[in-house]
Amino acid sequence: MQKNLEILQKTKLFKGLESAAIETLLTNLGASKKVYQRGEFIYHAGEQTINMGMVLTGAVHVIKEDFWGNRDILTEVVAGGLFAENYSFLDNVLLEVSVLTIEPTEVLFLDVRRLMSDGVIGRNSNLVLIKNLLTILAQKNLMLTRKMEYLSQRTTKDKLLSYLSAESQRQNTSAFTIPFNRQQLADYLAVDRSAMSATLCKLRDAGILEFNKNKFIFKK
């Protein structure tokens, strides 16, 4: 378990906590570790009373199957990352996704509902964990809200401009860099790469922006 503690200290969830505090927390939250082979289901859509899971080693896919059984990969979670964290705070909500390992994986399950029960109240380490949880949820919320703004645009051009404009404002400069290559940007904006590439060049030819690799400059 020693090696696990080292991993845990580096995660967003346990950030700022000493090994001893983490060990106490793990006990209080009824932590349990489980090892999975590649291709095993950790959770199935439709289940209830879900505990939060943290990937210690390996990786999982959070997937959604539609009415006809088509699979859609929503996210990939790697070491240190959480899954099912939203459901772990909500009662009377059935899990709408499934979680599937894509390689041999160790998972730590945490019953975070216990954080809100009287028994574990008042300890400073609980407070740190709660703060970390709120931070994690707020950050994710912000990321989703941002992406939503771009995806709500009707055309590729508008998606690009809203994304680039927001990135420019966030970095507070008209010359900025983005953390994507073309294919990744297209995936992020849910458009076709080549069509997006063509749109970018049109914007360049129209004198609206310049770019080179992942560096962009708004001209007007």
Place this chain on the structure above:
Amino acid sequence: MQKNLEILQKTKLFKGLESAAIETLLTNLGASKKVYQRGEFIYHAGEQTINMGMVLTGAVHVIKEDFWGNRDILTEVVAGGLFAENYSFLDNVLLEVSVLTIEPTEVLFLDVRRLMSDGVIGRNSNLVLIKNLLTILAQKNLMLTRKMEYLSQRTTKDKLLSYLSAESQRQNTSAFTIPFNRQQLADYLAVDRSAMSATLCKLRDAGILEFNKNKFIFKK
């Protein structure tokens, strides 16, 4: 302030708390009330150290202005609703939106960071408030994640099918109702209403689904 307490008890944030507990909490969180005229800015994009705001009466728009000054309305918040709640948990993040009243509005500001300081630890009412906050953030997260899945689809047909399929699964029946009329559904999926209407009818003619008003049935 008596009237405000009645409002507050009905909100998601203060749910499950007695008037007395709420009053104590308001003091501990440095609550302050402010009244705005129609068309006043409550927050401007770029500000830092943001307190969470709750609309007591009236309504506000959360808006975003792009590089060229075009305004985009992201959400409308009415009585009992929160704004800037994500930012109130995050340090070193500048506000990326502005908040603007669209009618005379009373706002309650809460410094929720104080929840995580030692002084107010250990009280049961704090725990309830934290639980409510986590619930609110998790619910919002779930809503955003769902919508993201639909908006990530490339075509109107796929947007419709992923939304309707998910709704069918969530209601656990192939005959289900949706909380939107056509225009609202089109807005939600960020597509044109008439084009969406045509797509729906194609799906009907292909024998994939039937519908009447906001009632839908998957056939296969």
Place this chain on the structure above:
DNA sequence: CGCCTTTCGTTGTTTTTGCAACATCTTTTA
């Protein structure tokens, strides 16, 4: 250095969407 892989831009074709305008049916209300 040459080979292989990746990234990016370009073009042409097919499909889909947005938009505008209008017909039909339903609901509201005066």
Place this chain on the structure above:
DNA sequence: TAAAAGATGTTGCAAAAACAACGAAAGGCG
């Protein structure tokens, strides 16, 4: 109940996107 307002479906057309296929440039590696 008649008129008005709202919701839904339908059509034609122009614009845009998806898709496929390809070439050029850049980067990594034996």
